[in-house]
Amino acid sequence: MTDLSLIEAAAERLKGHARETPLLSSPFLDKLAGRRVLIKPECLQHTGSFKFRGAWSAISALDAETRARGVIAFSSGNHAQGVAHAAALHGVPATIIMPSDAPRMKIDNTRALGGEVVLYDRERESREEIGAELAETRGLTLIKPYDEPQVIAGQGTTGLEIARQARDAGVSEADVLICCGGGGLTSGIALALEGHAPGLRARTCEPEGFDDMRRSLASGQRERNPREGGNICDAILTPEPGEITFPIIKRLCGPGLAVSEDEALHAMALAFARLKLVLEPGGAVALAAALLRRGEIAGEAVIVVASGGNVDATQFRHALERYAE
Amino acid sequence: MTDLSLIEAAAERLKGHARETPLLSSPFLDKLAGRRVLIKPECLQHTGSFKFRGAWSAISALDAETRARGVIAFSSGNHAQGVAHAAALHGVPATIIMPSDAPRMKIDNTRALGGEVVLYDRERESREEIGAELAETRGLTLIKPYDEPQVIAGQGTTGLEIARQARDAGVSEADVLICCGGGGLTSGIALALEGHAPGLRARTCEPEGFDDMRRSLASGQRERNPREGGNICDAILTPEPGEITFPIIKRLCGPGLAVSEDEALHAMALAFARLKLVLEPGGAVALAAALLRRGEIAGEAVIVVASGGNVDATQFRHALERYAE
Known part of the structure; x- marks a missing residue:
């Protein structure tokens, strides 16, 4: 709770x-x-x-084995950067799903902070669905942006x-x-x-x-x-x-x-x-x-x-x- | 010392x-x-x-009677704002001598913070002389920008x-x-x-x-x-x-x-x-x-x-x- x-x-x-x-x-x-x-x-x-606060909180709360498999997040940019950086500091991989119309700077920064960025179309695709599918196939833990x-x-x-x-x-x-x-x-x-x-x-x-x-x-x-x-x-x-x-x-x-x-x-x-x-x-x-x-x-x-x-x-x-x- | x-x-x-x-x-x-x-x-x-640190330090170090007469400073802008604000917070008047080519924003801010601004020509006049004269005639304490x-x-x-x-x-x-x-x-x-x-x-x-x-x-x-x-x-x-x-x-x-x-x-x-x-x-x-x-x-x-x-x-x-x- x-x-x-x-x-x-x-x-x-x-x-x-x-x-x-x-x-x-x-x-x-x-x-x-x-x-x-x-x-x-x-x-x-x-x-x-x-966003770094929530990202660090969520990643640091995972058990070591789960965390080591990596995390995934969907975000227009700030949660993306927070998760990418917090994951990198924990030494675990981060996959980030971002809308293709997110500010270029946020996409670039997320990549530079070590995140693997997957782009999607904000009007036609559901980031939740893409996230859930990638999480399952790769064994990643989804770090939701707020409902977590x-x-x-x-x-x-x-x-x-x-x-x-x-x-x-x-x-x-x-x-x-x-x-x-x-x-x-x-x-x-x-x-x-x-x-x-x-x-x-x-x-x-x-x-x-x-x-x-x-x-x-x-x-x-x-x-x-x-x-x-x-x-x-x-x-x-x-x-x-x-x-x-x-x-x-x-x-x-x-x-x-x-x-x-x-x-x-x-x-x-x-x-x-x-x-x-x-x-x-x-x-x-x-x-x-x-x-x-x-x-x-x-x-x-x-x-x-x-x-x-x-x-x-x-x-x-x-x-x-x-x-x- | x-x-x-x-x-x-x-x-x-x-x-x-x-x-x-x-x-x-x-x-x-x-x-x-x-x-x-x-x-x-x-x-x-x-x-x-x-600059606010030094201004507060100098003004707070004055005895109450001296401080009440007010302070004077010469500055291209940052010391000016620091002294004007620190003086205002102490409830004492501040006269600030600024070069006429100082950034307009710094002059405006110094006035808005409660300082009385006196402008001078940086190439032709000596701010030290102007400051010393005003200090004497008005009974103000000079707060030098660094050699104090x-x-x-x-x-x-x-x-x-x-x-x-x-x-x-x-x-x-x-x-x-x-x-x-x-x-x-x-x-x-x-x-x-x-x-x-x-x-x-x-x-x-x-x-x-x-x-x-x-x-x-x-x-x-x-x-x-x-x-x-x-x-x-x-x-x-x-x-x-x-x-x-x-x-x-x-x-x-x-x-x-x-x-x-x-x-x-x-x-x-x-x-x-x-x-x-x-x-x-x-x-x-x-x-x-x-x-x-x-x-x-x-x-x-x-x-x-x-x-x-x-x-x-x-x-x-x-x-x-x-x-x-």
Whole structure:
């Protein structure tokens, strides 16, 4: 069962391997947001996103014999890099199934980190089916991107750090805005906060048009997105909330938020200027909500998880051209 | 006297005010450098550079009455922002003398942080004279950018963190490459390492054509640069090594390094892609030396201080256009 003890056990396994990211801030962003803003920059995590945490957690939890046969993952890029790198550090092979329209940089990095990349067509093929078949024929263990207890536990270690760091910063009540795809990071953080910082409330942030979690939270049941691609926030485009993650998020999280592509780009430019951080669009939606949707948030402080920074230079330059002051 | 005890006392005063920056790494950069590379990202420090440390140290060391009258500083931008912000947090006024050709963003930020900015002509006027006169007429305390023991002590706290973090990372012998202007950061770090990590050796990194410290280390006496401006590494263009800083650097540091403007831009693009960090040219010269001058460094590991990230969007886009893969 996915609970606090699983997250605390994952934190033990991650010690000395995952990076404890700091909690950043800027008086300029506080002013813009109309409240204190604390940013957890998981773009500084190994492989440029929080995904390394879940990957390390899941791979390190396997028994030695199973692990030695290798792992397989399907991912648009960040989970791919996390699994490839965590597998390489464990000395085991990783096969990664990626959509053919994933950012080239993410595909290249996954290969460079030692992963064997298998491409598929996002509109016509099911990555789940391809993954299941390869896993069976090669004897590989499938590391799912979010609907997997040990992955959720690994992502949840971010929440343990937030609970401690927010307390050190004197913040005991705040919304914690989290970039959300399938809900692995959000559900893990929500469980960690429930146990260690009950005054902090997790809230999902998504791209408009891909706000399945927000609509699911509103209706009380898992809702699907009409499309599976076609948004710059590639890292967090998932068809629907996870089976395991949604009940946790429904029980613990506040109402979901959604922002436009332009707001994500604007937040990237602000993170560049004020935090000296490189964020990708999907890793910037929570910051965008904190800074540009202040009316949808309550309280004197807000905590933001900046979940990833794997962005092509062309797209980053575009964000700066559009929104840098 | 500027020594280890002054740095340790500054560290006590900075606790809870300056940010302890992490030590980052990337397998891609290790491969490029041909050795393990550990990066200390002071661009993530308050105000976007290490300068906040020295400013806080100096202002917090003043007696209450002196501090209340206010402080004054002369700076091309990073020391300006550090002093303005540290003064504002202490609730005292700050007057900042800046060259009229300083990056607009640094001037704007200094004003937004509460500093009163006085501009001067870098080629025709002496900032030291202007500073001394204003200090006297207004009763302000001058916070020098580097030739001031409490400023050196504040910058040296970076070295205390490096000593501990390198030990945690299993690195006991390495060159520590430091972006160097007047030598405040380098001398402070060198003293901290002498006391806490004697196997780590500080080395200065400068822009070619403004390598006064490298030439001074070679000749054994303080050498001047032929020019005072005209290089993209504006943060670290100083006329000559400091009177206080140079004897410390001469006693403790290895040979100086220098890189071209293009190498600094290249390092900025690599920090973008591999570390998700925004560096300014002057804050990237040490990383440039580590990655692009590997033959001038010895040992299995190298530590790099990425000292600042206050760069205009136009210049950052230029770096990505030229060097992003």
